[in-house]
Amino acid sequence: MTGPVTPTDLRTRFAAALSTLYGSEVPAYTTLVEVSQEVNADVIAAAGAEAERLGSIERVTAERHGAIRVGTPEELAQVARVFGACGMAPVGFYDLREATPPIPVVSTAFRPTDRAELATNPFRVFTSVLVVDDRRFFDASTEAELREFLGARTLFPAELLDLADRMERYGSLAAEEADRFLALATAAFELSPEPVDRAWYQRLEAISSVAADIGGVASTHINHLTPRVLDIDALYERMEARGIEMIDRIQGPPRTAAGAPDVLLRQTSFRALSEPRRFREPDGTVVDGELRVRFGEVEQRGVALTPQGRAVYDRDGVAGLPDTDDELDAADLAYYVRDDEGRLLPLVYEDFLPRSAAGIFASNLTSEGRSDTTQQASLRGAAWMRDVLGRELHDPYALYAAERSEHGAH
């Protein structure tokens, strides 16, 4: 590319670069992408245009969500700048400390918020930050050690952050600057060859594998990169037929009846194999070892539910919802807009589900870890997250509602 590069181009290229990186690191991911593409081609062949109501085949084929985990508010604010350069804004607040088993993180998702941007490339990244001062997990001395360890590392080089800020300020980067941004940003999420301090890692792992994955290593990495599929049940069967053992269930709503609209988000995953990592032993020697922290995940997306629709879903599951677009729209249970002929078009659910996210985290743990519920939780909420990010933290419902009213529906 030669001309100036826009945030949209950067996002598309960043998602593709991470996909290439992750495929080289986790070969089963490549299988997952291949099988997803087969399933999508089959669904389109069988259902035609109807199958593209929830996104064009181009969008769905390129569509990925990533998951990353950082250690400090400063690191989170830096992530916001890197994704901000790619036209991705923080949306939603998720408190995984309330999950079973509890995970010592709070999270948001960076994604495009504009419908046209989502249609071009909806790359989104579920981003979690460790809560080091939550006494249910970390005593005062572990907190102090975590702060010191995390405070001493640099995840994102200054040059990358400068380029990110330039992109946010001017709305474009020169071709060479964009290439440099992509090289640095992709490298920041690569698995590091740096030896892991075994004793420190194991101490954290006894509390929480996620804490060890975040605070036990001096760099970060993508935890998973998730393709989107149009029929997750078909995908599940084909992966098992290829000998890849999936977790025992599909998270989120069950399959809806034939012809009924898909709602929200369905996800499933498999654990990646152990990956070679180097360890530093307490006596200073460095040895080869293995860690098993990453995995493959796949998702199927449906229509976004309104707060009322979500309340029904949370109480009664999909069985509580009507099974046509017309009824969902008329009862204001799901978000739709109308096309030129007045037909209903679903607004795709672009976010995450806390219960499924908890299940995804849990399927990835070496043990439940330990927490002491008699201890004091530390206060973390959307307001805290917004202050740390130093930018607006979008409410997902407000985004869907604005989109709908812009198109004159409801």
Ligand code: OOG
């Ligand atoms: C994030 C888990 C949540 C999802 O798809 O719900 C997630 C993580 O494992 O870091 O990615």
Ligand code: NI
């Ligand atoms: Ni995920």
